[in-house]
Amino acid sequence: MEQLNYVAFYIPVLFLFVGMEWLWAKYKKQHVHAFNDSVMNICCGVADRLFDVFYVVISLFIFSTIYEHYRIYTFPSTTATWLLLFFVADFCYYWYHRCGHTINFFWAAHITHHQSEYYNLTVAFRLSGFQAINRTLFWCFLPLVGFPIPMIVSMLMIHGVYQFFLHTQFVGNLGILEYVLVTPSAHRVHHGSNAQYLDKNYGGTFIIWDRLFGTYMPEKEPVKYGLTETFESQNPYWAYVHYWQDLYQASTYLPNLSSKFKLLWDTPTRHAMIMMENAEKKVPSNSINKTLSLLVPSAYITVQIVCTLGILMGMGLFKTYLAQLPLTISFYLGAVVAFAALNCSLLARPKRWRWQLEYVRLLVSAAILIFCSSLVFSSDILLLIIPTISLLCVVCIAWAIYLQYPSLPTKQPA
Numbered sequence: 568m569e570q571l572n573y574v575a576f577y578i579p580v581l582f583l584f585v586g587m588e589w590l591w592a593k594y595k596k597q598h599v600h601a602f603n604d605s606v607m608n609i610c611c612g613v614a615d616r617l618f619d620v621f622y623v624v625i626s627l628f629i630f631s632t633i634y635e636h637y638r639i640y641t642f643p644s645t646t647a648t649w650l651l652l653f654f655v656a657d658f659c660y661y662w663y664h665r666c667g668h669t670i671n672f673f674w675a676a677h678i679t680h681h682q683s684e685y686y687n688l689t690v691a692f693r694l695s696g697f698q699a700i701n702r703t704l705f706w707c708f709l710p711l712v713g714f715p716i717p718m719i720v721s722m723l724m725i726h727g728v729y730q731f732f733l734h735t736q737f738v739g740n741l742g743i744l745e746y747v748l749v750t751p752s753a754h755r756v757h758h759g760s761n762a763q764y765l766d767k768n769y770g771g772t773f774i775i776w777d778r779l780f781g782t783y784m785p786e787k788e789p790v791k792y793g794l795t796e797t798f799e800s801q802n803p804y805w806a807y808v809h810y811w812q813d814l815y816q817a818s819t820y821l822p823n824l825s826s827k828f829k830l831l832w833d834t835p836t837r838h839a840m841i842m843m844e845n846a847e848k849k850v851p852s853n854s855i856n857k858t859l860s861l862l863v864p865s866a867y868i869t870v871q872i873v874c875t876l877g878i879l880m881g882m883g884l885f886k887t888y889l890a891q892l893p894l895t896i897s898f899y900l901g902a903v904v905a906f907a908a909l910n911c912s913l914l915a916r917p918k919r920w921r922w923q924l925e926y927v928r929l930l931v932s933a934a935i936l937i938f939c940s941s942l943v944f945s946s947d948i949l950l951l952i953i954p955t956i957s958l959l960c961v962v963c964i965a966w967a968i969y970l971q972y973p974s975l976p977t978k979q980p981a
């Protein structure tokens with residue numbers, strides 16, 4: 568039991584807060600959630616966490632190498648070091664985040680976090696799986712100056728959790744704290760597409776960096792959330808990469824290789840100008856379809872997401888145990904989670920082919936889970952597991968068919 572990684576319980580704890588915010592919004596009769604949007608946010612987050620399970624090994628290796636061979640100084644593990652690390656890490660975050668908005672190469676990953684036109688705790692989950700690569704580039708500064716790796720890892724977790732709680736509309740102005748900390752109000756401004764709110768409030772924990780470097784803006788008029796152009800896709804993986812296609816399209820209007828390459832390091836504003844000059848600007852549309860949400864099989868998707876989060880949490884909880892098993896098991900379980908993140912989100916705006924893909928997903932996932940179980944468990948436990956997984960798969964397929972053809976169960980007149 569001591570091998571269990573209890574940190575994985577952050578998943579149900581964060582979702583407890585998501586549930587509380589949802590209930591509070593219902594009670595207050597405030598429309599701060601849309602089902603398909605929240606599902607998309609969660610699915611982006613599920614895929615991001617999955618990327619992270621594999622990616623964390625690489626970033627730890629990079630941090631350790633820098634610390635072992637290239638550190639400038641060695642900080643002792645004292646309270647003063649913790650405090651200093653808190654400030655230095657937040658300072659790194661400010662520049663990482665500012666570059667994320669002002670350089671196309673970094674914006675291509677960070678854009679995912681800003682696509683939602685709603686603002687609630689689930690928006691905090693909406694992160695690109697590729698953002699971790701950019702983040703590591705900036706965090707490398709911490710082992711380089713000599714902060715111990717375990718302290719860095721703990722600090723980054725605290726930093727991440729703090730930012731989760733910023734994504735809510737139910738905390739107003741916090742008075743004197745607005746001068747020192749990044750508050751929900753300050754971060755709401757950061758998510759605004761109102762002209763005066765663009766490229767403001769980059770801070771993670773302290774707002775002092777924004778005040779110092781001239782990017783601070785208090786919340787005055789109501790915030791219009793999202794990007795300046797609507798992002799409509801329900802595909803989390805497309806949300807991760809679509810800006811690369813936009814960049815490619817803009818680069819085709821540029822004359823030579825060096826100007827195309829320069830665009831990567833230019834600003835998103837420059838990209839928008841190139842698109843506008845070439846009359847390729849997409850027509851803004853408000854078709855994030857509210858009426859369509861009536862057709863969304865919300866109970867079905869919720870059950871599928873809960874199961875997927877269960878597998879993801881299990882992978883985190885039994886991390887040490889999984890590491891002792893063949894690596895293929897982790898990859899297969901990862902594939903089940905990745906496929907679920909895609910399909911749960913797609914089904915939040917159902918189309919016929921999305922249902923066909925769902926049947927394939929259920930069958931493939933059941934086959935993978937049975938296969939992985941057969942590698943891990945003894946035959947007498949398998950006698951229980953195989954029929955259970957098969958039965959659950961059949962029930963889900965029957966449920967999906969019932970949702971796809973809602974007119975089927977109606978009785979014929981006698």
Ligand SMILES: [Zn+2]
Binds near residue numbers: 664667677757
């Ligand atoms: Zn941002």
Ligand SMILES: [Zn+2]
Binds near residue numbers: 680754758
């Ligand atoms: Zn945010």
